[in-house]
């Protein structure tokens with residue numbers, strides 16, 4: 001006679017956890033840890049986790065619940081450590097925006113001060129571009145590194161921008177995909193725990209967050225962006241990662257280039273001591289924050305941009321990943337320039353439609369498996385506040401196929417305006433948030 005097998009007994013019930021959150025209660029630590037673990041094991045069904053995510057969206061989470069949720073997602077995968085590196089590590093995370101290429105000049109700039117910058121990045125989906133997509137416009141450049149290669153590059157070069165391995169916070173990967181299709185992406189506790197679980201699992205000593213608000217940002221509203229920033233700063237701090245955040249304006253695209261290859265070109269201009277003022281301003285502001293957390297509050301960041309130190313670090317970083325920093329970048333086969341129809345001053349360039357238009361031109365992808373067209377995107381010729389004459393170029397669309405221009409131009413209908421009065425200037429960096 002065969003002996004009966006006893007099924008493993010689960011210590012909690014997903015329905016109880018869902019009901020607690022639905023009714024506005026706080027879920028006990030062990031129950032919440034179990035929920036995340038059981039979801040990762042596929043014991044808790046997508047439908048149950050979706051109901052739980054909706055209850056969180058509607059009723060929120062306490063600071064303690066968010067900490068436990070984050071911790072449980074970290075525990076679902078590998079945790080990296082740079083302890084043997086002999087250098088302090090500092091990372092930056094941006095919530096994403098249009099023309100946001102700041103990671104490219106920032107990582108080598110900070111590394112030029114002897115600090116290690118491990119930037120585990122992603123590919124873009126939707127209207128905000130992905131850092132890896134941009135760098136992949138450089139001939140030969142390789143995004144996938146082993147942990148040993150990453151460690152060696154951090155030791156020898158100081159900066160590494162590479163693909164985040166699938167081992168970091170796998171629970172988040174499942175949950176994020178589920179939130180995407182259940183209208184629950186916007187829950188601040190879930191965004192904060194999603195971002196911070198990956199950053200804490202990465203093992204950085206300190207972290208600077210660029211939390212964007214405005215039309216081209218994930219959070220349109222500055223108050224919600226502030227709440228997200230405060231939640232993430234608290235999470236990092238509670239986990240022993242020194243964390244600060246800047247709240248930055250994403251109503252207008254950053255810089256003049258929106259795309260991939262053209263954003264690399266603009267980043268190199270910044271590393272050569274030039275580049276658009278807003279890109280330089282944000283790069284310098286974030287570098288100062290990162291270096292302050294790394295114990296160098298008085299570092300002369302601007303000098304490293306103008307004297308070639310940051311550029312040297314960039315060239316070594318690109319070469320270490322088999323890229324050729326001197327190779328020509330892909331150029332578009334077709335271009336279409338839009339000109340001003342009157343004299344006046346540019347009063348607005350709305351970030352979101354420009355992001356959508358660049359995406360429709362092929363710079364971004366609609367599905368995770370789609371390729372991006374590296375030469376596609378938009379070059380702006382003016383920014384809000386600039387005076388224009390009739391016939392003067394305002395922006396140029398870049399694509400490999402002229403049939404893409406019509407849909408991009410549809411997205412841009414009403415997205416830019418020329419008026420008589422210069423617009424009020426609003427600061428790019430709105431607030432600094434510390435623990």
Ligand code: URA
Nearest residue numbers: 176190191192194195
């Ligand atoms: N980015 C993430 O990694 N997670 C979110 O929930 C939102 C943005």
